[in-house]
Amino acid sequence: MPEGHSIHRLSRAFDELFGGQRLSASSPQGRFTRGAEILDGLKLTASEAFGKQLFLGFGGAAKEPAHWLRVHLGLYGAWTFAGDRNFHGPHAIGAPRRRVGEEEKALPPDATVGPSGGQTDPPDSADERFVPPAPRGAVRLRLLGDHGCADLNGPTACEVITETEMAGVLARLGPDPLRSDSDPERFIQKSRARRVAIGSLLMDQAVLAGVGNIYRAESLFRAGVDPYTPGSKLPGDVLNSIWQDLRVLMADGVAQGKIVIRPDPEEPFFVYRRTGMGCFVCGSPIAEAKLQARRLFWCPGCQS
Secondary structure (H helix, E strand, C coil): CCCHHHHHHHHHHHHHHHCCCECEEECCCCCCHHHHHHHCCCEEEEEEEECCEEEEEECCCCCCCCEEEEEECCCCCEEEEEECCCCCCECEEECCCCCCCCCCCECCCCCEECCCCCEECCCCCCCCCCCCCCCCCCEEEEEECCCEEEEEECCCEEEEECHHHHHHHHHCCCCCCCCCCCCHHHHHHHHHCCCCEHHHHCCCCCCCCCCCHHHHHHHHHHHCCCCCCEHHHCCHHHHHHHHHHHHHHHHHHHHHCCCCCCCCCCCCCCCCCCCCCECCCCCCECEEEEECCEEEEECCCCCC
16 A cells, blocks of 8 residues: 555646646546546646545635545555656556555656556657557546546545545544644644554554555654554653654655665665564564554564
8 A cells, every 4th residue: 555655746746747737537447437527627726645545626716626536545556647748747656566665667758658558659749639548457537638647546445525525534534744734743642542552553544644564664663662562651752753753754755756764775674574684773683573464563672
């Protein structure tokens, strides 16, 4: 499942590539026909990321869209982009994750790239209208603009909602470290009110929105916190330091398009997927266990 920085990159991509354009919307798969009919021909007027959820606003004014498209990619969803020489976006964001750290591949310059990754000749003229490639796989939704398209496959959630319904979704989420309007005190209070392990709380989207397995493991290592420590046992200043560190790490992920914690391309993480290997700091073997059905990594020496 993509971590929050990837969804924020998606939000930026939609704003930069399609913002202000009237988009054609269709459902090649047929499972989102009614939703596509609502959005078809409307301008993309807003693009927001909150945690692992993407909200695209259509129609209405820039600050008051008439409709919101809510997408949660989940474990198997992905957005795949294709475009002409005027379209400078990512190739794909979402599943499958073939590269640890969610590294993206950019669209090659001066070429049209389809969802299959195949490269074709660019249009002869910059004014020639973009002709999208045939949908690949079960495309739930295709959004087509002047110079490119975005195909959505396999999302956990894809629905057209109202402003009120969107507010209801956001009310159920914890604060997002990447949003300037998020309050770290909400994360601190929610964590200290629970006797649940902090390793679980960091992955609970109702406590903290956007953090996934990599950021969980690496932020707790950097804080020197045992992942099994109950949130209620952690001082507020420790929780605040985790929040502030996540803000920096995740902002770097947005900027780079991948998660890199250590400046070493061969060993970009301190503990994530390093089971049995020696800790870079203390030499202890990195431990692994299952916590709520997810793989948990930590250093018993540094995080005791």
